[in-house]
Structures are given as structure tokens and as C-alpha cells.
Amino acid sequence: MKITVVGTGYVGLVTGACLAEMGNDVLCLDVNPEKIRVLQEGGVPIHEPGLDKIIASNVAAGRLHFTTDIDQAVAFGTAQFIAVGTPPDEDGSADLQYVLEAAKNIGRRMNEYKVVIDKSTVPVGTADKVRAAIAEELSARCAVIDYSVVSNPEFLKEGSAVDDFMKPDRIVVGADDERGITLMKALYAPFQRNHDKLVLMDVRSAELTKYAANAMLATRISFMNELALLAEKLGADIELVRRGIGSDPRIGYHFLYAGCGYGGSCFPKDVKALIRSGEEAGQTLRVLQSVEEANDAQKRVLTEKICKRFGEDLKGRHFAVWGLAFKPNTDDMREATSRVLIGDLLARGATVAAYDPVAHEEAHRVFGDAQGLELIRSQTDVLRKADALIVVTEWKEFRCPDFVELKQLLRTPVVFDGRNLYEPSELRALGFEHYPIGR
Numbered sequence: 339m340k341i342t343v344v345g346t347g348y349v350g351l352v353t354g355a356c357l358a359e360m361g362n363d364v365l366c367l368d369v370n371p372e373k374i375r376v377l378q379e380g381g382v383p384i385h386e387p388g389l390d391k392i393i394a395s396n397v398a399a400g401r402l403h404f405t406t407d408i409d410q411a412v413a414f415g416t417a418q419f420i421a422v423g424t425p426p427d428e429d430g431s432a433d434l435q436y437v438l439e440a441a442k443n444i445g446r447r448m449n450e451y452k453v454v455i456d457k458s459t460v461p462v463g464t465a466d467k468v469r470a471a472i473a474e475e476l477s478a479r480c481a482v483i484d485y486s487v488v489s490n491p492e493f494l495k496e497g498s499a500v501d502d503f504m505k506p507d508r509i510v511v512g513a514d515d516e517r518g519i520t521l522m523k524a525l526y527a528p529f530q531r532n533h534d535k536l537v538l539m540d541v542r543s544a545e546l547t548k549y550a551a552n553a554m555l556a557t558r559i560s561f562m563n564e565l566a567l568l569a570e571k572l573g574a575d576i577e578l579v580r581r582g583i584g585s586d587p588r589i590g591y592h593f594l595y596a597g598c599g600y601g602g603s604c605f606p607k608d609v610k611a612l613i614r615s616g617e618e619a620g621q622t623l624r625v626l627q628s629v630e631e632a633n634d635a636q637k638r639v640l641t642e643k644i645c646k647r648f649g650e651d652l653k654g655r656h657f658a659v660w661g662l663a664f665k666p667n668t669d670d671m672r673e674a675t676s677r678v679l680i681g682d683l684l685a686r687g688a689t690v691a692a693y694d695p696v697a698h699e700e701a702h703r704v705f706g707d708a709q710g711l712e713l714i715r716s717q718t719d720v721l722r723k724a725d726a727l728i729v730v731t732e733w734k735e736f737r738c739p740d741f742v743e744l745k746q747l748l749r750t751p752v753v754f755d756g757r758n759l760y761e762p763s764e765l766r767a768l769g770f771e772h773y774p775i776g777r
């Protein structure tokens with residue numbers, strides 16, 4: 339099938355590459371010429387395990403192309419995926435300007451039947467807006483051309499995006515016309531060979547399903563984070579509690595890890611957008627309001643622990659930070675806890691040396707020349723003469739450090755463990771002061 343993907347970010351690029359991997363002819367469009375230049379020259383603008391390989395092989399096979407030419411992109415695919423960003427607007431609602439611009443571009447140029455597929459995370463009612471935007475453009479040039487608008491939200495996780503896309507738990511398709519449904523079934527047939535993973539529903543339910551999934555996962559995390567704070571006060575261990583409740587199949591083990599707050603491009607923004615949708619519809623979402631509030635507070639829990647140990651004024655103190663990305667296996671720092679933490683420490687007069695396996699370039703972009711912050715490309719060098727190590731992201735390489743060396747390099751053997759990577763008893767036995775979350 340000939341497919342156009344509009345927006346070549348995390349979702350668009352992975353979608354395009356994975357669809358090409360299944361033998362489709364894919365053209366990826368982006369308005370960012372730099373991104374397209376990198377891709378055309380054989381580079382990959384984001385860090386995502388396995389993505390470079392499938393891009394390279396599908397480009398070599400002639401099935402995957404990149405362009406900034408909108409005319410070419412609209413003419414190319416019968417399926418037109420919209421995978422552009424939907425950042426929060428000032429009031430927290432999803433900003434649909436990029437989605438609607440993409441829709442207008444399609445309406446202005448299409449000359450034959452198209453299936454327009456909303457892959458971006460968009461509030462309920464957006465497919466109607468996309469349909470209307472296309473209709474308006476068609477009528478402006480007196481064109482009568484049939485088209486379908488389908489909702490196909492994406493559930494991939496950064497860091498395992500290719501795997502998630504190639505082996506999805508479910509494929510949600512919201513559609514209300516046969517032509518659109520038939521195309522979506524054909525498109526996704528290769529991804530569900532062993533059993534039917536397609537969950538077919540109406541468009542509005544599909545749009546809400548995406549927010550419901552992210553909001554549910556964020557709720558689990560905030561719930562565990564609050565329980566962790568309680569566990570600390572009551573002398574219980576949240577890790578044991580997690581294992582105790584996760585064994586109940588009605589609860590399950592996933593997404594119950596307490597830590598220093600969730601970040602990323604989606605949980606914070608989608609929770610906000612769903613709260614806003616609720617307000618607009620006259621339905622207050624109290625649980626979600628608390629989820630957001632709890633997470634904002636959780637991002638400051640490490641600072642609070644540090645101040646409790648070293649005092650409110652951190653002038654003259656120096657800290658080592660392991661982990662800048664919002665989670666492992668990505669260089670993405672959107673809404674990362676590291677940003678809040680490092681901002682807090684610098685504001686209190688401390689100096690910080692930070693290390694991340696892949697997010698250095700992004701950190702340079704985010705922090706610029708922030709005074710007092712040094713980004714160091716060595717997991718051990720960053721520790722030298724620090725008053726404490728602060729672990730913010732659960733990268734695998736942080737799990738089993740050489741604790742003897744770590745102790746020698748630090749000025750004082752203090753570890754703030756924002757992701758509960760280490761066993762408290764083991765660290766204590768090695769002579770460390772260990773400050774985990776909820777243990």
C-alpha cells in the first residue's frame with residue numbers, strides 16, 4: 339500500500355519505518371527541513387533502539403522516503419497518517435493547530451480518495467474537525483472527492499517504540515465507514531498474525547481510549563508515589579507493598595514503581611488535556627486533578643530529601659546526577675524530573691555535575707549555559723568530590739555500579755535513589771547513607 343506519514347517525529351518516524359518494514363511504500367513528510375535533511379543523508383534524528391536499522395534497510399530497499407514537499411506527500415499515499423505534535427495550549431487543552439494544518443494541506447491538494455488517519459493524540463471531537471477542515475478546503479476549490487477520517491491512536495513507549503509498534507498489545511481503530519475500516523484492516527493485518535488485535539469502535543470512543551490509557555497509567559504511578567510517602571512515615575517498604583499487590587491479577591505488576599515523578603512528552607500533557615476536556619464538557623475529573631498535583635509535588639521530593647540532609651541553603655555543595663532523560667533508552671527530556679531537580683539545586687546555590695548515557699546533546703539544548711551545571715560524559719568522572727549522588731533515571735548501567743569506587747570518588751557516601759535502584763540494606767552495609775523513595 340502507498341502510505342504518507344505527516345510528521346516525522348517519534349511516532350511518525352516509527353510508524354513510517356515499521357509500515358515500510360511490512361512491505362508498504364512509505365513517504366514521510368515533515369515541515370522541519372533539518373530533520374528531513376538528516377534522514378535523507380542516512381541519519382536518524384532521535385535515539386530509539388532498533389530504529390536506525392529498519393530505516394536503513396527500508397531506505398535501501400526503496401520502500402521508505404523522506405520529503406518536505408507537501409504536494410508530493412498528498413499525492414503519494416492513499417492512507418495519509420497525521421502524526422504531528424499536539425502540545426498543551428496555555429489552558430492545558432491539546433493545541434490542534436498542527437493537526438488541522440495537516441488536514442487542510444490534504445484537503446487543498448487531494449485529487450482522489452484518501453483515508454486520513456489521526457495517529458496524534460487528540461481530544462474527542464477532533465476527527466470531526468479534521469473532516470470539516472478537509473471539506474472546507476474541497477468546497478473552496480469546488481472539488482467533490484470522497485474521503486474517510488479514521489482515529490488510530492498510538493500506544494508505543496519511547497525507548498521500545500519499534501518493538502511496541504511491531505508487536506502491539508492492541509490496535510485501536512475508530513471508524514464509521516466501510517471503506518476506511520477495510521483499509522485499516524488491510525494495513526494492520528501483518529501486525530496481528532497470531533490473533534486478532536484490532537479493537538474496532540466508533541471514532542469518539544477511540545479518541546477517548548487513548549487518553550484513558552495514559553491517564554490510567556499516570557494514576558497508578560501517582561497512587562504508588564503517594565503511598566511511598568506514606569510508607570516512609572509509617573516505616574513500611576513500598577517495594578514490598580508493590581510486590582504484594584502486583585501479584586493480584588486484577589492489579590498486575592506494571593506501572594507500580596514509585597519514584598521521583600513521571601515525565602515525558604505524554605503523561606503530563608495528556609492528563610492535563612483530559613482534565614481540560616472534562617471541564618469543557620462540564621464533568622470535573624477529580625481523580626485526575628489529584629494525579630497531576632501529586633506528580634508535580636513528587637518531582638520535588640528529591641530536593642526535599644536533599645535539603646533535609648544538607649540544609650535549605652546549598653551554597654558550596656556539589657552534587658552528581660545520574661540520568662537526565664525522562665526515562666531510560668531515550669534522549670527525550672520533555673517534562674523530565676531532572677529539569678526540576680537541577681533547577682532547584684542551582685537556585686539554592688549548589689553546583690551540579692550530570693551524566694546521561696544519551697541525553698547530553700538534548701541537555702545542552704535544554705539547560706544552555708546554566709551557571710553551576712557541568713555535563714560530563716563519564717559515569718564515574720561525574721562523581722568526583724560530590725557531596726552526594728542523585729539517581730534520577732533508571733538506566734540499566736546505573737543498577738550495579740562499583741560501590742567501592744563510588745564511595746572513593748564521592749566526598750561523602752550519600753546516595754539519593756530517585757528510582758529505587760538499590761537495596762537499602764546492601765547500601766547501608768557498604769557504609770552509604772541511602773535515601774530511596776518509600777522504603
Ligand SMILES: NC(=O)C1=CN([C@@H]2O[C@H](COP(=O)(O)OP(=O)(O)OC[C@H]3O[C@@H](n4cnc5c(N)ncnc54)[C@H](O)[C@@H]3O)[C@@H](O)[C@H]2O)C=CC1
Nearest residue numbers: 345346347348349368369370422423424436458459492496
Ligand atoms: N512520543 C511518544 O511516545 C508518543 C506520542 N504520541 C502522540 O503522537 C503525536 C506526535 O508525537 P511525537 O511524535 O512525540 O511528536 P514530535 O514533536 O516528535 O514530532 C512531531 C513532528 O511533526 C512535525 N510537523 C508539525 N506540523 C507539521 C505539518 N503541518 N506537516 C508536517 N509535519 C509537521 C514537526 O516538525 C515534528 O517533527 C502527539 O500527539 C503525541 O501525543 C502518541 C504515542 C506515543
Ligand SMILES: O=C(O)[C@H]1O[C@H](OP(=O)(O)OP(=O)(O)OC[C@H]2O[C@@H](n3ccc(=O)[nH]c3=O)[C@H](O)[C@@H]2O)[C@H](O)[C@@H](O)[C@@H]1O
Nearest residue numbers: 492493494495496559593594595597600601602604664665
Ligand atoms: O502517549 C504516549 O506518548 C505514550 O506515553 C507513555 O509512554 P512514555 O511516555 O514513552 O514512557 P513510559 O514508559 O510510560 O514512562 C513515562 C514516565 O513514567 C515513569 N514511570 C513509569 C512506570 C512506573 O512504574 N513508574 C514511573 O514513575 C517513567 O519513569 C517515565 O518518567 C505510555 O506508556 C505509552 O503507552 C504511550 O503511547
